[in-house]
Amino acid sequence: MQGWSKEKLARESAQYVSVDDASYDITVQYEDIPRDLRMAIEADLTKPGKPKPTRKQIEDEYELFIFNR
Known part of the structure; x- marks a missing residue:
């Protein structure tokens, strides 16, 4: 899927801090979540075994x- 790259994203938590130091939940x-995105995310997260x-x-x-x- 284009635009979705798990490698580009770093997981911290459900709360995020932006460059202006404001936090967002x-x-x-x-x-x-659109079905095609759910399926792409699930595929990215799926690990063998x-x-x-x-x-x-x-x-x-x-x-x-x-x-x-």
Whole structure:
């Protein structure tokens, strides 16, 4: 998927700090994430021999993606 690169994103927490030192709390519901993005995020998070990523993990990755756009 174009535009989604897990390598470009660094996971800290659900709260993010911008370059202007303001903090933002981004909350996204799983159902609000476009289906194609959910599938791409799930594929990026899927590791061989590991359990499928949870909805919460997918939400967290999408929140980070949105914050870094």
